[in-house]
Amino acid sequence: VIEICESAGVSKGAFYHHFPSKQGLFLCLLEAWLEGIDQRLAAIRSTQTAMAQALVHMAAASGSIFAEAGGRLPMFLEFWSQAHREPAVWAASIAPYRRYRMYFARLIEEGISDGSLSPIDSQIAARLIVALAVGLLLQSVLEPEGEDWPKLAGEAVRLVVSGMQADRG
Amino acid sequence: VIEICESAGVSKGAFYHHFPSKQGLFLCLLEAWLEGIDQRLAAIRSTQTAMAQALVHMAAASGSIFAEAGGRLPMFLEFWSQAHREPAVWAASIAPYRRYRMYFARLIEEGISDGSLSPIDSQIAARLIVALAVGLLLQSVLEPEGEDWPKLAGEAVRLVVSGMQADRG
Amino acid sequence: VIEICESAGVSKGAFYHHFPSKQGLFLCLLEAWLEGIDQRLAAIRSTQTAMAQALVHMAAASGSIFAEAGGRLPMFLEFWSQAHREPAVWAASIAPYRRYRMYFARLIEEGISDGSLSPIDSQIAARLIVALAVGLLLQSVLEPEGEDWPKLAGEAVRLVVSGMQADRG
Amino acid sequence: VIEICESAGVSKGAFYHHFPSKQGLFLCLLEAWLEGIDQRLAAIRSTQTAMAQALVHMAAASGSIFAEAGGRLPMFLEFWSQAHREPAVWAASIAPYRRYRMYFARLIEEGISDGSLSPIDSQIAARLIVALAVGLLLQSVLEPEGEDWPKLAGEAVRLVVSGMQADRG
DNA sequence: ACGTACGGGACCTCCCGTTGGT
DNA sequence: ACCAACGGGAGGTCCCGTACGT
Numbered sequence: 001v002i003e004i005c006e007s008a009g010v011s012k013g014a015f016y017h018h019f020p021s022k023q024g025l026f027l028c029l030l031e032a033w034l035e036g037i038d039q040r041l042a043a044i045r046s047t048q049t050a051m052a053q054a055l056v057h058m059a060a061a062s063g064s065i066f067a068e069a070g071g072r073l074p075m076f077l078e079f080w081s082q083a084h085r086e087p088a089v090w091a092a093s094i095a096p097y098r099r100y101r102m103y104f105a106r107l108i109e110e111g112i113s114d115g116s117l118s119p120i121d122s123q124i125a126a127r128l129i130v131a132l133a134v135g136l137l138l139q140s141v142l143e144p145e146g147e148d149w150p151k152l153a154g155e156a157v158r159l160v161v162s163g164m165q166a167d168r169g
Numbered sequence: 170v171i172e173i174c175e176s177a178g179v180s181k182g183a184f185y186h187h188f189p190s191k192q193g194l195f196l197c198l199l200e201a202w203l204e205g206i207d208q209r210l211a212a213i214r215s216t217q218t219a220m221a222q223a224l225v226h227m228a229a230a231s232g233s234i235f236a237e238a239g240g241r242l243p244m245f246l247e248f249w250s251q252a253h254r255e256p257a258v259w260a261a262s263i264a265p266y267r268r269y270r271m272y273f274a275r276l277i278e279e280g281i282s283d284g285s286l287s288p289i290d291s292q293i294a295a296r297l298i299v300a301l302a303v304g305l306l307l308q309s310v311l312e313p314e315g316e317d318w319p320k321l322a323g324e325a326v327r328l329v330v331s332g333m334q335a336d337r338g
Numbered sequence: 339v340i341e342i343c344e345s346a347g348v349s350k351g352a353f354y355h356h357f358p359s360k361q362g363l364f365l366c367l368l369e370a371w372l373e374g375i376d377q378r379l380a381a382i383r384s385t386q387t388a389m390a391q392a393l394v395h396m397a398a399a400s401g402s403i404f405a406e407a408g409g410r411l412p413m414f415l416e417f418w419s420q421a422h423r424e425p426a427v428w429a430a431s432i433a434p435y436r437r438y439r440m441y442f443a444r445l446i447e448e449g450i451s452d453g454s455l456s457p458i459d460s461q462i463a464a465r466l467i468v469a470l471a472v473g474l475l476l477q478s479v480l481e482p483e484g485e486d487w488p489k490l491a492g493e494a495v496r497l498v499v500s501g502m503q504a505d506r507g
Numbered sequence: 508v509i510e511i512c513e514s515a516g517v518s519k520g521a522f523y524h525h526f527p528s529k530q531g532l533f534l535c536l537l538e539a540w541l542e543g544i545d546q547r548l549a550a551i552r553s554t555q556t557a558m559a560q561a562l563v564h565m566a567a568a569s570g571s572i573f574a575e576a577g578g579r580l581p582m583f584l585e586f587w588s589q590a591h592r593e594p595a596v597w598a599a600s601i602a603p604y605r606r607y608r609m610y611f612a613r614l615i616e617e618g619i620s621d622g623s624l625s626p627i628d629s630q631i632a633a634r635l636i637v638a639l640a641v642g643l644l645l646q647s648v649l650e651p652e653g654e655d656w657p658k659l660a661g662e663a664v665r666l667v668v669s670g671m672q673a674d675r676g
Numbered sequence: 677a678c679g680t681a682c683g684g685g686a687c688c689t690c691c692c693g694t695t696g697g698t
Numbered sequence: 699a700c701c702a703a704c705g706g707g708a709g710g711t712c713c714c715g716t717a718c719g720t
């Protein structure tokens with residue numbers, strides 16, 4: 001907290017006037033970050049009619065997400081490793097996980113409806129997408145250099161979508 | 170550390186007699202865990218001729234891996250969050266990543282050779298596999314209940330392999 | 339201080355506009371409280387001719403004093419504990435003690451004069467009265483429920499006055 | 508806590524190795540203090556056959572109690588003014604109050620049995636005794652100089668016992 | 677090999693009082 | 699008269715690792 005306040009050029013008193021706790025700040029930052037991601041995803045979704053194409057575009061356009069993750073994920077990892085014991089904070093921290101799972105499940109169902117995807121299990125596919133995204137984000141944070149992560153994400157999702165189109169159960 | 174020692178029924182003195190530090194213990198645990206995984210992967214690989222099938226079997230047989238991962242989340246989080254400060258931890262964190270990436274890249278190349286997979290980019294596919302595995306593991310430890318993770322992993326990998334077979338670039 | 343202000347529905351700015359400090363408020367409250375007590379004691383005293391009866395009536399009529407004391411415990415504790423560090427607080431804490439001691443000493447002397455009390459040491463008796471009053475007040479705020487404190491105070495003082503009448507040194 | 512540790516010549520680490528919290532230390536000290544008082548009271552009680560005399564002796568022999576109070580009560584007052592919000596600590600802090608009330612109530616009942624006291628309400632009389640003791644202790648702490656508190660306590664209790672013997676309800 | 681007591685220091689949180697503005 | 703934002707610093711707690719004994 002001292003470090004944060006010094007970076008921001010304010011005092012600890014000011015910090016605790018604006019945030020109920022250190023975790024309160026992190027939850028705010030998390031929320032703001034995810035909101036930005038949501039907006040970008042929604043924007044991409046609205047420009048595409050076929051869901052299969054929308055998913056691929058989302059991955060390919062994930063440049064800003066990877067760029068931001070480099071600065072934020074480490075912070076959140078540290079936060080989570082501390083907040084791990086407090087149920088309330090913990091619940092708020094993993095809620096986004098579930099949200100994205102539902103979000104992508106719905107996208108996939110729409111993709112099945114519009115015919116751009118095979119009739120696969122949307123829940124499984126959504127977990128796959130989320131796991132892939134999280135896994136790639138983690139890798140990118142651990143090895144930020146020497147790899148074009150957005151491009152890799154695009155290719156990977158293209159491959160997965162390819163499977164979603166080909167799969168016959 | 171105290172918590173760990175109490176769980177084990179020993180004292181801190183005994184702990185520091187066997188391990189150089191807390192991170193030292195975690196490194197040991199990680200190493201032992203990965204070694205076990207390696208052996209199981211190798212065993213599965215040796216029973217299958219077609220690589221595509223081997224990958225699916227690996228995922229489907231991941232029950233013990235998921236079981237062991239449960240409760241290890243704090244360790245992972247601590248590792249990841251410290252990887253940015255301590256080079257030793259960073260090295261230990263990414264080494265397994267690299268190893269599995271190369272391992273799966275080779276598997277995929279063999280799969281392409283034996284015709285069970287399309288001629289895709291093995292590096293990209295390997296990263297996809299690793300990211301998917303890590304992402305699913307993370308999901309499983311975040312929500313350990315109410316889900317058959319090994320089965321889900323099997324389905325997910327089947328979907329991905331399906332894509333690896335269908336993909337034409 | 340924040341708590342006080344929130345209870346009052348004002349802000350800290352308003353508080354420090356009206357009071358020099360937290361202790362300043364407490365001094366005001368103490369003063370106002372004691373003033374009210376003084377008036378009530380004087381009123382009772384004026385209705386009684388025999389001092390022994392006056393004392394018993396004062397105790398029996400202490401209902402409002404006990405009622406007001408309820409919830410003031412934090413204030414008393416803060417006062418007492420700070421009296422050792424800050425001379426100003428110390429002075430404000432013991433002044434009422436001294437005043438009441440002298441007040442009751444005079445009452446007792448008058449009681450001896452009018453024959454309603456034995457010729458006891460008025461200083462000692464006054465300290466006894468004050469100590470008893472403070473002790474009962476403290477008990478009442480520690481255990482506000484399940485006890486009729488004014489009645490108990492009346493009985494206790496009757497007992498003490500009984501001793502003051504019987505005592506032969 | 509820093510202050511305490513510096514006085515004791517140990518480190519904070521050592522402190523929290525021996526006590527669960529600062530309040531834990533205070534509760535230990537309180538317990539030790541009260542235990543000493545209990546022993547002295549029991550010793551006096553055992554040397555006297557008539558309870559009325561025992562009470563007077565207890566008060567007259569309270570020199571060590573007053574002497575110790577000067578050093579400890581301020582500490583406990585400060586402690587209580589902080590622990591005021593925590594129910595568990597608070598309960599442990601006021602329990603002695605109740606214990607002494609019961610203790611003296613029993614003493615008084617024995618005094619009534621042995622004929623050295625009139626048949627008064629033992630509960631009321633016990634509260635009176637405790638209130639008197641606490642009130643005198645508080646006064647002695649606030650004004651440690653210029654007064655022979657043990658002697659005053661002896662005289663006061665003699666007066667009260669006098670009332671307990673004379674009282675006819 | 678193992679245990680107890682301890683050192684040292686970081687960390688979050690709290691809270692009184694001030695300040696500039698309205 | 700009143701308020702939000704803030705400064706400054708004390709304070710309790712936690713926890714990794716060490717020292718010394720057995």
